Amino acid sequence: MIAELGHLALWVALTVAVLQAVVPLWGVARGDAGLTGFARPAALVQFGAVALAFGALTHAYLVSDFSLVNVASNSHSTKPFIYKLAGVWGNHEGSMLLWVLILSLFGAAVAAFGGNLPDGLRARTLAVQAMIGVGFLAFILFASSPFERISPAPIDGNGLNPLLQDIGLALHPPMLYLGYVGFSTTFSFAVAALLEGRVDPAWARWVRPWALAAWTMLTAGIALGSGWAYYELGWGGWWFWDPVENASFMPWLAGTALLHSAIVVEKRGALKSWTILLALIAFSFSLLGTFLVRSGVLTSVHAFAVDPERGMFILVLLTIAIGGSFLLYAWRAPSMEGGGMFRPISREGALVLNNLLLSTAAATVLIGTLYPLALETVTGEKVSVGKPYFEATFVPIMVPLVLALGVGPLLAWKRGDLAAALGRLWVAAMAAAGIGLSVLYLQGAPVGAVLGFALAAWLAVSVVTEWADRIQLFRVSPKRSLSRALGLPRSAYGMSLAHLGLAVFIMGAVGETFFSAETVQFARAGDRIEIAGRTLTFEGVGQRQGPNYQSEVGSFVLPSGERLESERRFFPVEGQRTTEAAIRSRPDADLYAVLGEPAGENRWTVRIYVKPLVMWLWGGCGLMVLGGLLSLADRRLRVGAPGPRRASWRPAHAGFGDAD
């Protein structure tokens, strides 16, 4: 009964979405304020209806209603509560519903907090948001309904893929979708601006918080997924350049570019059509990711049930959304350009460079992801584009990006003084050279590691230099500096933290890539394993009973008496095995132990890794997220920021990364 109610709610949501897509546009065209105003309540009702449907499905999972096909094939009565809950989005239909829930959530948020938007822009934005909603609600209702019944209902369900029975799964998809789908809002804003034929600094100011919110959550979502892969898959890797990882990384790159180009629109009224294009691209990448995961055109660990019909449906949606918006772009954007010319050596010049490099990076990832598909389509040959390609193309683009990132924030708007900026960065240059050389000297490290650490040091010290510059540290009294530091806008701290996060992340990535050690042994209880100057004693394997699995627990003991326990879990319902790595994280390195297959005669295959600086990877992502949140909390960027009518509003000050 509740499931039918959920199904009905989806139909209501679809109906409301259709109206929300049509009526406000009609209202704007006729200049009818009543019809224009319809968008806001409609967006709220649509969200309410989708939330009701989502609640109904969640209820079915929590009470293990196996009369629903979706629940029966993805859940099991013995599953712990949290995984029953996470199971809602651990499958194609449920995750699609989560997708639409978040889509309508963003629509409702624009309706609720967009009080300062001009009526026309808000109505158009919500109408475009509703169009996307219509497409995906129709997809759920016609091609992947989670509310289908099965009769007779099975006594118990098939269970959830054990790899997904993990706290990482409970958090990663919702967070990732908040980011992915969050870019629907900037997309809607961009299409609305194209419909209006007008982009001005105010538009950029309204769009920025949404781009920032989506970016922040996407960053967190990607980091969570990466962390999950690191500890759950048991290979000790955190990034595999897997097509679906790339699919989440491309919107991140485009979104990062958008975040920065919108600043230029806001401050200088330039780069308008480019910013619009980036907003379209960011969400197009999100849609592409959705398509890649669900169509089965690419083989991936993430792939949901391979179903060409669903793939075709999403492709049609994708064609309408992306094709339509790009057509609109080709038609309306040429008349939109304008704004001042600017010099290459200036803040905006640096941001243009940032955009060029980020979009080139996104393009290389796109090519690497789709090339195997294209090649196979044309020649039938199977290839896999892996790490070597991305390391050869992506990394070289990041080097100038990080170099420029150190300088950019120190350049003034309009006309920067590169020599002066570089002059202030002598400490950063020294730090980079010092760290690079000492890594080379102490570790005899490869060039890549030396370069990587030097770049990270350069960026970190540059960020601190820029901050010190703003508070005039050592140039005025410490008290003045302190009061300046307290007076800096949160968005300035947000920028510094996010950039610092990147530096910390690079440290971690370089350390893990170049200095990891690994050993695989057949070990008997009592054997000592030496790795990278550490000694572990293997204590053998015991049995343990989990809530819905049995596990073999391999214990390793460090000389300090610390124990590491790696499990091999067997899930009888699903008939599958998972490996739980034992990880001891320390700032200098992670010690990572995995119990492998039994090798006969009481011996077990054990794999031990020492992975330096992995904590820095997560720490770096954490700083970036924190930076995003801090910027969002800036009163001048806040979603419900005061409208242009307020006298206190000073647009010239609303920069992400400018203070004075």
Next chain:
Amino acid sequence: MRRVLFLLPLAVVLALIAALAWPILQGRDPHELPSVLLDKQVPAFELPGLAADLDGLSSVELSGRPVLVNVFASWCAPCRQEIPLFVRLAAEGVPIYGIAYKDDPEATRRFLAQLGDPYRGVGVDRDGRLGIEFGVYGVPETYVIDASGQIRHRHVGEVTESVARRTLVPLLDELAK
């Protein structure tokens, strides 16, 4: 000229969409790996049975009518999932033979006793040597072999309902004509 520039993104996007649509329209399955032995004769073999008193499987048994040969193992999770489907297919009269790949016969027997035995005959490929001759890429794999003993199709990975109904069974029916 400027207008053309703004059309460029659209052109790129359309090309991309076409590239994505192509494989779906062709109905190509990305999991498909063409067999090295496609349209070649099944290698001659004679495998022992699951127990001393059980018959094994030889290449001679496979010829005469189109059959499915499923390479499986008790230690492989997807194999476990596809067995119930095979049991149903076998009940419908589809001839299925099994090759127990790198598996302990004792474990295989328990596996089949637990899940049901869809096979008309099972041969034990204890050391995986026949697997090498077949070019087995990983278990499970399922081959369609025609009446003359030629390999006509290879499916890598779990056989799902849709693979069976849309590909394997129609192909067997066609070969039987």
